[in-house]
Amino acid sequence: xxxxxxxxxxxSVVEKEDVTLDCVYETRDTTYYLFWYKQPPSGxxxxxIRRNSFDxxxxxxxxxxxxxxxxxxxxxxxxxxxxxxxxxxxxCALSEEWxxxxxxxxxxxxxxxxxx
Amino acid sequence: xxxxxxxxxxxxxxxxxxxxLQCAQDMNHNSMYWYRQDPGMGxxxxxxxxxxxxxxxxxxxxxxxxxxxxxxxxxxxxxSAAPSQTSVYFCASNLPGQGAPGANVLTFGAGSRLTVL
Numbered sequence: 001x002x003x004x005x006x007x008x009x010x011x012s013v014v015e016k017e018d019v020t021l022d023c024v025y026e027t028r029d030t031t032y033y034l035f036w037y038k039q040p041p042s043g044x045x046x047x048x049i050r051r052n053s054f055d056x057x058x059x060x061x062x063x064x065x066x067x068x069x070x071x072x073x074x075x076x077x078x079x080x081x082x083x084x085x086x087x088x089x090x091x092c093a094l095s096e097e098w099x100x101x102x103x104x105x106x107x108x109x110x111x112x113x114x115x116x
Numbered sequence: 117x118x119x120x121x122x123x124x125x126x127x128x129x130x131x132x133x134x135x136x137l138q139c140a141q142d143m144n145h146n147s148m149y150w151y152r153q154d155p156g157m158g159x160x161x162x163x164x165x166x167x168x169x170x171x172x173x174x175x176x177x178x179x180x181x182x183x184x185x186x187x188x189x190x191x192x193x194x195x196s197a198a199p200s201q202t203s204v205y206f207c208a209s210n211l212p213g214q215g216a217p218g219a220n221v222l223t224f225g226a227g228s229r230l231t232v233l
Contacts, residue, residue, distance in 0.1 A: 004158075043227050044224065047221050050221060103161055105161075108157060109158050
């Protein structure tokens with residue numbers, strides 16, 4: 001069974017501070033995919049990033065960066081110089097190749113509150 | 117391009133009433149999904165349809181039925197609503213088969229907020 005753990009429930013930061021969201025996953029499969037989704041107060045789910053288990057290259061995209069480490073089963077997400085618009089719930093999700101049709105298992109989410 | 121459209125956006129039911137949540141996508145996606153979101157629980161898969169004519173149970177299927185009416189539409193039915201089904205429901209779709217199936221990104225609808233009294 002696949003499992004995604006996001007230990008922090010709510011994180012408050014002052015604008016311009018950095019915030020890192022932790023995601024730890026469990027899977028027995030050797031091929032799997034990891035995702036981060038953002039859910040702003042309006043409620044829609046917005047795709048942010050996807051990584052497969054063979055690609056441990058970390059990436060920076062604007063103010064967002066991701067740190068994928070298979071050795072620790074972690075896929076952490078950092079927002080640099082946070083802005084009020086970053087206030088949202090962030091979900092980490094896992095899809096195992098075996099399931100085929102992208103049956104995502106979601107973590108419980110991190111509520112990020114950026115204080116102006 | 118509308119993407120994934122869910123109706124209704126809001127609904128209040130009394131215990132025991134039935135209703136159907138509708139979902140349609142215009143992206144020619146093969147697979148469609150229904151998730152529910154509850155506070156502190158993340159999103160949990162209710163049912164999914166890998167392709168037209170097939171449906172399968174997800175993590176929390178009890179109390180729900182689904183119909184994959186055609187390639188575009190995937191409905192979720194509550195036959196006898198219970199307060200435990202108060203939730204926000206999300207429909208999603210994707211196009212597995214292009215590259216590794218697990219890699220394809222889900223496109224979500226805007227959600228349907230259901231309250232059962």
